[in-house]
Amino acid sequence: MVLRRAKISDSKLFFILRNQFYTRIYSENKKKITYEKHKKWFLINYKKKDNFFFVITFKTKDAGYLRVQKKQKFYNVSICIKKKFRRLNIAYKSLINLSKIIKKKKILRAIVNLKNISSISLFIKSGFKVKQVSKNNLIMIKKI
Secondary structure, eight states: OEEEEOOGGGHHHHHHHHHSHHHHTTSSSOSOOOHHHHHHHHHHHHHOTTOEEEEEEETTEEEEEEEEEEETTEEEEEEEEOGGGTTSSHHHHHHHHHHHHSOSSOEEEEEEETTOHHHHHHHHHTTOEEEEEOSSEEEEEEEO
C-alpha cells in the first residue's frame, strides 16, 4: 500500500468514488454531483496549501483516496476505498501513514455516520477518539 500525493489528473478518480452509491449512503450529501461541479470544487480545494489530497495505491492499482482539508483549527479527514479493495487493511494503513506524512501538532477530525460501523471501527483502530455524538454522526478526533 502506497499513499501518494494526488495530481490534478486524479480528479476523475475522486469524482467516480464520491459518486458511487456505496459511498453516498454514508455521506452528508447523498445526491450525485456533476463532473463540472466536482472539477471546480477539486481545483479550488486541491490548490489550498493546508489541504492534502492522496491517492491510495495497492499493488500498482488505484485503490482509493484520502483527503485532509483544513476547517478552522481541525483537519477534516475523508477516506474512500474502492469496494474490491475493502477488508484488506488498506484504509487503516493509510491513516497510520498519514500521521507520519503531515506535520505534527495538528488535530485530525473525522465526521462519521452513526450507521457506518466499519468506518467507526477503522477510526477507533487508527487512534481517533469520540469527541461528540450528534443525531446522525460521530465526531472523532486524533491529535498528532
